[in-house]
Amino acid sequence: MTDTAPTRASLSPTPRSTVTRYRDRSATDRAALDAILDEGLICHLGVTLHGAPVVIPTIYGRLGDTLYLHGSTGAGNLRAAMTGEVSVAVTLVDAIVYARAAMHFSMNYRSAVIHGRPEPITDDAHRLRALRAIVEHSAPGAWDTVRPPDKKESAATTVLALDLTEASVKTRMGDPSDDPADLDSPAWAGTVPVHTTLGPPVPSADLAHGGEAPAHVRARRHGESSSVRRTA
Amino acid sequence: MTDTAPTRASLSPTPRSTVTRYRDRSATDRAALDAILDEGLICHLGVTLHGAPVVIPTIYGRLGDTLYLHGSTGAGNLRAAMTGEVSVAVTLVDAIVYARAAMHFSMNYRSAVIHGRPEPITDDAHRLRALRAIVEHSAPGAWDTVRPPDKKESAATTVLALDLTEASVKTRMGDPSDDPADLDSPAWAGTVPVHTTLGPPVPSADLAHGGEAPAHVRARRHGESSSVRRTA
Numbered sequence: 001m002t003d004t005a006p007t008r009a010s011l012s013p014t015p016r017s018t019v020t021r022y023r024d025r026s027a028t029d030r031a032a033l034d035a036i037l038d039e040g041l042i043c044h045l046g047v048t049l050h051g052a053p054v055v056i057p058t059i060y061g062r063l064g065d066t067l068y069l070h071g072s073t074g075a076g077n078l079r080a081a082m083t084g085e086v087s088v089a090v091t092l093v094d095a096i097v098y099a100r101a102a103m104h105f106s107m108n109y110r111s112a113v114i115h116g117r118p119e120p121i122t123d124d125a126h127r128l129r130a131l132r133a134i135v136e137h138s139a140p141g142a143w144d145t146v147r148p149p150d151k152k153e154s155a156a157t158t159v160l161a162l163d164l165t166e167a168s169v170k171t172r173m174g175d176p177s178d179d180p181a182d183l184d185s186p187a188w189a190g191t192v193p194v195h196t197t198l199g200p201p202v203p204s205a206d207l208a209h210g211g212e213a214p215a216h217v218r219a220r221r222h223g224e225s226s227s228v229r230r231t232a
Numbered sequence: 233m234t235d236t237a238p239t240r241a242s243l244s245p246t247p248r249s250t251v252t253r254y255r256d257r258s259a260t261d262r263a264a265l266d267a268i269l270d271e272g273l274i275c276h277l278g279v280t281l282h283g284a285p286v287v288i289p290t291i292y293g294r295l296g297d298t299l300y301l302h303g304s305t306g307a308g309n310l311r312a313a314m315t316g317e318v319s320v321a322v323t324l325v326d327a328i329v330y331a332r333a334a335m336h337f338s339m340n341y342r343s344a345v346i347h348g349r350p351e352p353i354t355d356d357a358h359r360l361r362a363l364r365a366i367v368e369h370s371a372p373g374a375w376d377t378v379r380p381p382d383k384k385e386s387a388a389t390t391v392l393a394l395d396l397t398e399a400s401v402k403t404r405m406g407d408p409s410d411d412p413a414d415l416d417s418p419a420w421a422g423t424v425p426v427h428t429t430l431g432p433p434v435p436s437a438d439l440a441h442g443g444e445a446p447a448h449v450r451a452r453r454h455g456e457s458s459s460v461r462r463t464a
Contacts, residue, residue: 041325041328041339041426042323042325042339042341044276044278044287044321044323045287046276046278046285046286046287046319047285048280048284048285051317052280052316052317052319052347053278053279053280053285053286053317053318053319054278054285054319054345054347055276055277055278055287055319055320055321055345056321056343056345057276057321057323057341057343059337059338059339084284085283085284085285086285087278087284087285087286087287088287089276089287089288089289091274091276091289093273093274095434096273096370096371096430098371098374098433098449099378100378100379101378101379101381101385102363102364102367102375102378102379102380102381103363103381103385103389105291105366105367105370105371105374105378106291107273107274107291107370109274109289111288111289113286113287113288115284115286131334131335132334134337135334135337138328138337138339139328139330139337142330142337142419143334145418145419145420146331146332146333146334146337146417146419147332147333147334147414147417147419148334149333149334149335153333153335157335175436175437175438176436178436178438182379183438183440184440185378185379186377186441187374187377187378187379188377188433188435188439188445188446188449189435189436189438189439190433190434190435190436190439190443190445190449191433191434191436192430192431192433192434192449192452193430193431193432193434194273194428194429194430194431195427195428195429195430195431196426196427196428197426197427197429198328198424198425198426198427199424199425199426199427200425201330201420201422201423201424202327202422202423202424202425203420203421203422204407204408204410204421204422204423205407206407206410206415206421207420207421207422208415208416209418211422213420213422214420217330217420217422217424220424
């Protein structure tokens with residue numbers, strides 16, 4: 001994927017995170033990794049539990065070179081993540097690819113996969129920054145308007161930091177990759193775009209003080225892309 | 233999650249696939265599993281490679297009680313999936329949940345996680361049915377219009393069957409779950425819906441015979457949900 005020396009600003013310093021299939025779909029640009037992580041709403045966390053892989057969806061946040069995850073101290077998956085290797089995937093689906101041949105159907109997508117051994121965060125100030133990053137990732141501007149974690153909540157929450165050094169980015173875009181011999185096929189070929197958009201805010205039924213959402217929530221409506229800017 | 237005897241029509245017959253956190257977010261209905269699998273466009277496949285978990289996004293198909301995956305015979309992840317346990321997650325994100333307290337921010341989602349040991353499919357007719365299911369899952373109606381796999385393509389393709397017996401469904405919906413003491417907070421609480429929609433078809437630049445998409449492609453446009461009906 002790259003024959004340059006691995007640096008903090010490039011991806012895939014190890015064989016495990018080097019894309020071996022379809023090398024033209026990989027990217028060495030660190031900015032591409034950040035862009036995918038910042039746009040995604042959820043990640044899929046893979047851990048080893050009782051000797052077998054387990055994949056679970058979860059929310060996350062990013063600050064600089066670190067991805068943050070959190071969960072209940074009682075969750076087996078999080079305990080497994082604290083004591084072993086994990087893999088985290090964030091995938092953005094951009095289009096369904098229609099080809100002239102069955103084996104060339106595909107998706108256009110942007111995907112980031114991170115490998116590493118997460119570190120549990122114990123320092124109170126660091127934990128607060130991490131939890132803020134996670135909340136702000138899915139709800140930019142919300143953190144300063146809500147009650148911060150209290151001691152009981154904090155004690156029940158595991159916060160993990162995963163270094164972004166060992167990561168790979170894979171992207172497919174554009175038209176189907178049909179064989180030349182198939183180009184005169186009568187089949188339709190092209191892409192059907194997949195859009196992820198946000199609808200108007202829906203106030204909670206128990207919202208006593210009226211329903212209108214504040215600016216930081218309203219700013220996300222009107223069919224805007226779900227792209228999440230890292231504001232923390 | 234359930235204290236009834238495990239049957240083919242219910243979920244989670246083993247401890248591993250029994251949802252232990254937030255039991256109210258689990259569902260025993262087999263129809264719920266099928267609905268999530270049929271609506272998803274991609275899954276996240278978790279395998280163990282060189283002793284560590286690896287998560288990759290991929291397309292899939294379903295026929296009855298079987299999930300089908302495919303990939304290049306040269307792909308390390310697929311080889312790992314052929315020889316060991318896997319975990320497959322399909323996640324549909326429905327809304328971002330804004331709460332009055334930082335620790336109650338969440339997502340509304342529907343998620344299916346399947347565990348098992350996939351079987352490589354070697355029978356030619358079975359392989360063709362599986363590949364058809366995968367193509368039809370993302371592109372309903374397309375299979376009969378395109379060139380089927382030839383011998384060379386088939387020889388280069390691994391097809392895996394994963395039984396759906398060991399699966400769990402987890403769902404969160406509705407308003408935030410705030411603490412009673414936070415209900416008089418001035419913070420806004422509610423949900424911001426997340427929609428996945430399909431845009432108008434974009435013909436491939438090398439489409440010689442004109443751009444208009446046929447009915448099976450056009451039927452998916454006009455902001456329709458990306459929900460994919462299993463047609464195979």
